[in-house]
Amino acid sequence: MPKRVISPIRMLGHRVIESLWRMGVAARFFALILMRSGACVRRPHLVIREVFSTGVLSLIIIIVSGMFVGMVLGLQGYDTLQTYGSEEALGVLVALSLVRELGPVVAALLFASRAGSAITAEIGLMRATEQIEAMQMMAVDPIARVVAPRFWGGLISMPLLAAMFSAMGIFGGYLVGVVLIGVDDGSFWSQMQAAVDFGDDILQGVIKSVVFGVAVTTIALFEGFDAPPTAEGVSRATTRTVVTSSLAILALDFILTAVMFRGL
Amino acid sequence: MERTTLDLWVGLFVAAGLAALIFLALKVGNLGDFNNAETYAVEAHFDNIGGLKPRAPVKSAGVVVGRVGTITFDPELFEAVVQLDLDSRYKFPTDSTAAIMTSGLLGEQYIALDAGGEETMLKAGGHLDLTQGAVVLEQLIGQFLFNKNDDGKTDAATPLKGEIK
Amino acid sequence: MSEPLVEIRDLSFGYGSRPILKGINLTAGRGQVIAIMGSSGCGKTTLLRLIGGALRPTQGSIRVDGLSVPDLKQRALFDLRKRMGMLFQFGALFTDMTVFDNVAFQLREHTDLPEAIIRDLVLMKLHAVGLRGAADLLPSELSGGMARRVALARAIALDPMLIMYDEPFAGLDPISLGVTGNMIRRLTDALGMTSLVVTHDVQESLKIVDYVYFVSNGVIEAEGTPAEIRASGLPFVHQFVHGEEEGPVPFHYPAVDLGVDLGVDLGVARGEKHA
Known part of the structure; x- marks a missing residue:
């Protein structure tokens, strides 16, 4: 009887300790990345390669999803605004929801599942096939040569992707609202411009996307580096990357919104 | 590749x-449209600012001529002190009127600046004396009902009377 | 030059409480090809990692070219590793780079040589392993034997003084086997390096090596020149060289009696059947 009570509690304790320990290791890993980023400055081409694989290769999914999200916002927003007779505010609705929230968050979620999982799988497989160890035996630091360029590449790509997502979304909203439904072109843009503030809205959206970029790439790199060097280990790590970074994005989004917009 | x-x-x-x-x-x-332009700050006291927010537009004749800067409370006069950052391209007479208006029925609030007739112009750090605070919807409705009620005393047939009492 | 390149004294190592190596003594002179043999999972690869400084011994000393490997700081260790090559079991080629870039990797990381010279050097190394024509292929387009030869070209890119081979013969067809074996010998002689070959392929390695160490259960069971080994009367060596199932190396991993595991008394069962 006491064993039935104690063992779940012990399991819980074990889980908590283990996840705290992992967070500590991940933080140390993050610090290590920053400390060993010298090679990225000296050899920018290493980073450019990673901007290609994280950024350019994520372009299509970002552009297409951005368009669709914007178009849906246009349709739904028009429906609601029409009830209050203020269809002209459609531009404001579309732009603010994209620039403040949907742009950074949805782009980061897509980035996590497209680029983050690829990073984890790649690094995990490099470890499983002894490539990381081979690099170490060749006196090359894998953190500096493999991990740091991917970190900076992701960090550069993420805000650009989020900006493209928002821009495409606004374009999609414009297509549905103005071109298809016939909201007045002038008031669509002018109301938007009057309501969207560069410092309050756009800049904070960019800050969000940079923070998400740091979180997703760090999680993806850590999971890849930490994965057991087996097929099962790598596949689990890839799943964990997507789950953990999605949760991290949403949690961070709440914290950032609270801090920046409400000034908590 | x-x-x-x-x-x-x-x-x-x-x-x-x-x-x-x-x-x-x-x-x-x-x-x-605006952010990088030179501005000068003037102050205005309002008895009630309603829902005015920092960075709300300041309009004159419907044209945006500035933005609301900081909003503070004056503990001696018990009034709101609003700093207006006006575009330095535009000069206004010292007796201009600042009124807090609402764009549309439910829209955001802004400050409407009505130019006066003085020769001297406002400078940085100047003060707008003629102000009109925000119209609070609840007060407006209250006033409306109050007036109706007064009417009701003279005309007992009004149906509103029973409802209010 | 009389001092041996690799000298290991009284080396012990274990993961946690499980000992892997116990009191190993090993010497590799310059210009020699040394084989470390033993059954699978006896700690041979661990030994290479200890020499490369990837693991720290619990006890004993490892000296490479006069330097004590476990005591080296990160930078000094990396400097030493630049003079070592290691060939991993499956090549461990960088899968996102072409064969050429794989071989050029260390040259680009550790030297400031102009691209033209790197190109010449890489093509020479690839020529030495007979794969100059495959320079533009990706590792995924190579066969296992070719991948291992590319890995060898990559390991010798900086003309190291020591190369460690982890199972260079595993999974090769007889032709590739012979080619790889001869190549190890030839490169060792031509470049004046020392080779440490970890293998369980007795016949192939006895043809090319100067000296053999047999490792079993974490200790060195036997050592000697190929001729001595062939003539050895030790039961362990005899079993290993001739690939016999019965001998001091058990086929079964230590376990309780099968009958206990199955819950029946096998002896009784057999007895009844016979009766």
Whole structure:
């Protein structure tokens, strides 16, 4: 009887300790990345390669999803605004929801599942096939040569992707609202411009996307580096990357919104 | 992939990303129209600012001529002190009137600046004496009902009377 | 030059409480090809990692070219590793780079040589392993034997003084086997390096090596020149060289009696059947 009570509690304790320990290791890993980023400055081409694989290769999914999200916002927003007779505010609705929230968050979620999982799988497989160890035996630091360029590449790509997502979304909203439904072109843009503030809205959206970029790439790199060097280990790590970074994005989004917009 | 094609793609990608950012800043946001212009600050006291927010527009004849800066409370006069950052291209007489208005029925609040007739112009740090606070909807409705009630005393047949009592 | 390149004294190592190596003594002179043999999972690869400084011994000393490997700081260790090559079991080629870039990797990381010279050096190394024509292929387009030869070209890119081979013969067809074996010998002689070959392929390695160490259960069971080994009367060596199932190396991993595991008394069962 006491064993039935104690063992779940012990399991819980074990889980908590283990996840705290992992967070500590991940933080140390993050610090290590920053400390060993010298090679990225000296050899920018290493980073450019990673901007290609994280950024350019994520372009299509970002552009297409951005368009669709914007178009849906246009349709739904028009429906609601029409009830209050203020269809002209459609531009404001579309732009603010994209620039403040949907742009950074949805782009980061897509980035996590497209680029983050690829990073984890790649690094995990490099470890499983002894490539990381081979690099170490060749006196090359894998953190500096493999991990740091991917970190900076992701960090550069993420805000650009989020900006493209928002821009495409606004374009999609414009297509549905103005071109298809016939909201007045002038008031669509002018109301938007009057309501969207560069410092309050756009800049904070960019800050969000940079923070998400740091979180997703760090999680993806850590999971890849930490994965057991087996097929099962790598596949689990890839799943964990997507789950953990999605949760991290949403949690961070709440914290950032609270801090920046409400000034908590 | 060839290094040069890779460079080209990354270059295109970064250019497109920056273009999107500039589009957001200029076309979607308000960076283009005002932010970088020189401004001068003047102060105005209001008995009630309603829902006025910092960075709300200051309009004269419907044209945006400035933005609301800081909003503070004066503990001696028990009034709101609003700092207006006006575009230095536009000068206003010292006896101009500042009124807090609402765009549309439910829209955001802004300050309407009505130019006066004085010869001297407002300078940085100047003070607007003629102000009109925000009209609070609840007060307005209350006043309306109050007046109706007064009417009701003279005309007992009004149906409103029973409802209010 | 009389001092041996690799000298290991009284080396012990274990993961946690499980000992892997116990009191190993090993010497590799310059210009020699040394084989470390033993059954699978006896700690041979661990030994290479200890020499490369990837693991720290619990006890004993490892000296490479006069330097004590476990005591080296990160930078000094990396400097030493630049003079070592290691060939991993499956090549461990960088899968996102071409064969050429794989071989050029260390040259680009550790030297400031102009691209033209790197190109010449890489093509020479690839020529030495007979794969100059495959320079533009990706590792995924190579066969196992070719991948291992590319890995060898990569390992000798900086003309190291020591190369460690982890199972260079595993999974090769007889032709590749012979080619790889001869190549190890030839490169060792031509470049004046020392080779440490970890293998369980007795016949192939006895043809090319100067000296053999047999490792079993974490200790060195036997050592000697190939001729001595062939003539050895030790039961362990005899079993290993001739690939016999019965001998001091058990086929079964230590376990309780099968009958206990199955819950029946096998002896009784057999007895009844016979009766």
